Amino acid sequence: MAKTNPLQFVQQVRGEVAKVVWPTRREVVLTTIMVFIMAALTATFFSLVDLGIRTGLAAVLTAF
Template sequence: MATTNPLQFIQQVRSEVSKVVWPTRREVFLTTVMVFILSALTAVFFALVDIIIRWGLETVLTTFG
């Protein structure tokens, strides 16, 4: 196992962090909005599927039950 002294480790970390391309405020805002929109659409989709399945089961159970 290789050992690295703390000073060298910090220098390596700073070097790697400087390579990171951070998103702009606009990019963060747009991706956040997209997550909320897609979450809402997914919730509506699954609510509709749930309603359709419930309606189908109620129909089958009242017809044959």
């Protein structure tokens, strides 16, 4: 494995970072909002599933 000196390493890192396409502020805000909406929908879904299972289990256990 070839060794690079620290100066070459820093130059290579800067070159790679320059190639990165950073998201715009609008993209970050929209993506963040979408994540919060999906998290809320997922939480609601699993809460309803839990409520349904709990209610069904309670009905089965009280019937016997």
